Amino acid sequence: MTAPTAVMIFAAGFGTRMGALTADRPKPMIPVAGRPLIDHALDLVSDISPQRVVINTHYKAEVLTTHLEGRDVLISHEEDEILDTGGGLKQARALLDATCSYTLNPDVAWRGPNPLMVLRDAWRPEHMDALLLCVPTARAVGRLGAGDFTASNAGHITRGGDLVYTGAQIIKLDQLDRVTEKFFSLNALWDLLIPDAGVSAVEYPGHWCDVGRPEGITLAENMIAHTDV
Template sequence: MLDTVMLFAAGFGTRMGVLTRDRPKPLIEVAGQPLIDHALELVEAAGVPNRVANLHYKAEMLAAHLQPRGVNLSLESPQILDTGGGLKAALPLTGPGPLFTMNTDVIWSGPNPLDLLRATWQPDSMDALLMCVPLENTIGRKAPGDFALDRAGKITRGGDLVYGGLQILKTQDVARHDETVFSLNAIWDVLAARGRLFGAVYPGRWCDIGHPEGIRLAEALLSEPHV
């Protein structure tokens, strides 16, 4: 049962410049609310009850914001652990999976991407399912893309699909990975070699908040009427 989401919130947000001097990136406001609250709204609407976030940079500020929302916290100290290491450290809170992992610095416009992933997930054939966005439907992202899909939905590197920062992942390979600090890219390579890495294509639009200008772009996207 997909009842857990891992929210990645530990990063330094250095590309945001002065905006992250006094706060962590997930607390930067977009359209009047912190970035991470946009992610939490999607999680809540999808009915995912167990929410876990990893913290490192200005962890106390994020903890004060997230604890009242019922989010379980995984503090990374003294070093930041990257996505794979962060998930591995949080496994006592997430349980054995499978689970959603979600970046907290993007904005989705369209149907709830967690609902779409859940509807596409086939655990008998998949170990990971990545939500991807066609490059032409992204905002704040330049070419090239990240991935391509074959007719069966298997995903390979290179192509015009952008990873949207959301996936469903089985965690066994994360748990037994030898390193403490590592990216989930290392896990994807293992799953791809096994023929168990798949992708889904998001039908809406998506904005990356990778730099200060991304805030304006995201707010413009959110102001557009939904079809």
């Protein structure tokens, strides 16, 4: 097993579901349990000591870049238009300078082991093009609707089912070349890889919370404090 040496944190989104909370800041700067979401994400990253950490920016980028001054991170700024997760990762590829990378959404909360360590321990690059960290809907706090995937006994995923994608994965960066568009979601790449059993899932053993809406802040804080879960 060769663990990835790079991490990509997606922080460019508009955060429109957060309403007024993102009027003057990007969503990763919203505080949960007294600290901005981006700081919680960077705590997880520091535990695995990667060689490079890249954070993409777009909306209210100056707020985030000011907050990150002095930290050992690289910024991939999406100047004119937001590139979505796939396009953003493709733009950041040179900065990541790696064959594979973790990717992490900061607008979530965790109760349990470090999700990046769970991914690292399950990563088998000889058998996988991408490894998604998923959680059953029963442990997905604040999740609205059904799950995203089903995993076979071998761990290969198909669309639909009880597993919710947590926003954390490992992916081989050369697979990005399969999508020629500049603006695209990683979902588009997964759809190319799934038929060839290229995408696997590993189950997160703890609790996970979506902090994509204002009510998610309280849910996440309660979950972290071990209440109302």
